[in-house]
Amino acid sequence: MHRLTNRHGLDLPAIGLGTWPMTGADCTRAVHQALELGYRHIDTATAYANEAAVGQALRDSSVPREAIHLTTKVWWDRLEPQAMRQSLEDSLRALGTEQVDLFHIHWPARDWDLARSIETLVQLRDEGKARCIGVANFPLGLLRQVVEQLGAPLAAIQVEYHALLEQSPLLAFARQHDLAFTAYTPLARGEVAEQPAVCAIAEKHGVLPTQVALAWLLEQPGVAVIPKASSRANQLANLAALELRLDEQDRAAMAALPKDRRVVSPEFAPDWQA
Numbered sequence: 001m002h003r004l005t006n007r008h009g010l011d012l013p014a015i016g017l018g019t020w021p022m023t024g025a026d027c028t029r030a031v032h033q034a035l036e037l038g039y040r041h042i043d044t045a046t047a048y049a050n051e052a053a054v055g056q057a058l059r060d061s062s063v064p065r066e067a068i069h070l071t072t073k074v075w076w077d078r079l080e081p082q083a084m085r086q087s088l089e090d091s092l093r094a095l096g097t098e099q100v101d102l103f104h105i106h107w108p109a110r111d112w113d114l115a116r117s118i119e120t121l122v123q124l125r126d127e128g129k130a131r132c133i134g135v136a137n138f139p140l141g142l143l144r145q146v147v148e149q150l151g152a153p154l155a156a157i158q159v160e161y162h163a164l165l166e167q168s169p170l171l172a173f174a175r176q177h178d179l180a181f182t183a184y185t186p187l188a189r190g191e192v193a194e195q196p197a198v199c200a201i202a203e204k205h206g207v208l209p210t211q212v213a214l215a216w217l218l219e220q221p222g223v224a225v226i227p228k229a230s231s232r233a234n235q236l237a238n239l240a241a242l243e244l245r246l247d248e249q250d251r252a253a254m255a256a257l258p259k260d261r262r263v264v265s266p267e268f269a270p271d272w273q274a
């Protein structure tokens, strides 16, 4: 599988399985199935309340732990040093592993000591509890502060990204600083595949509109995708998007789609223009 690597030791399979909002036995079954089908990248978070279920799937699977890239995240109310440490300890215990491959701050907090939180994040990496570290849902100004002013060795950023949302400035910054760019909600929960232009491209290539949505992201240098899929058919279809090659006409049609649809914007979200 196509993988994203960088100088921070990241080795990220370009397609991962998103696990929110699956929990319990459903989550264990879906993750186990995905590993059987060839997925080697699983995305979870403490906030998804499914780390134990993911851990169970890892134990049930015949795929060795070291062959799987595992991402987890700490919630924004646990970013004080002790709380962040405890959060990662809890994650490691629930997942049944001694180290995660990527540990993200899930959302920025408000009125927080950014430098202290980032220092703790780096320490956890240095202590070997996380192979790599990153942030999620950071707007460009805040990411710039973390990377350029604080000099944090971030390996990745995870944000909402799909064909209906503009993310060029953030993506350009990530490329400039050698950060992998993980696109969450890459299908816009079905909305990309509903676009007539996307359906037309799919028909031309004899593929599914969801595969067009994912192929458009995957062909962009530095971009990984983590679609959530529970059924075998959807998991397989998403993996197969890696084989689809778009042409110039397809790219022009994708570029012409409206780019102002943000699906995930909870009340605690940052000012995205900051």
Ligand SMILES: NC(=O)c1ccc[n+]([C@@H]2O[C@H](COP(=O)([O-])OP(=O)(O)OC[C@H]3O[C@@H](n4cnc5c(N)ncnc54)[C@H](OP(=O)(O)O)[C@@H]3O)[C@@H](O)[C@H]2O)c1
Binding pocket: 017, 018, 019, 020, 021, 043, 044, 106, 136, 137, 158, 159, 183, 184, 185, 186, 187, 188, 189, 190, 210, 226, 227, 228, 229, 230, 231, 233, 234, 235, 237, 238, 264
């Ligand atoms: N960092 C963050 O703040 C953040 C925020 C949101 C999400 N995420 C991560 O990103 C992952 C994905 O995002 P998401 O779940 O919001 O949205 P998404 O991946 O864009 O869409 C998921 C939906 O698409 C369906 N689907 C998947 N593959 C399909 C296919 N081939 N054909 C038709 N339908 C298909 C799924 O249905 P089935 O399940 O029935 O297959 C599910 O209903 C999450 O699971 C989570 O891990 C991170």
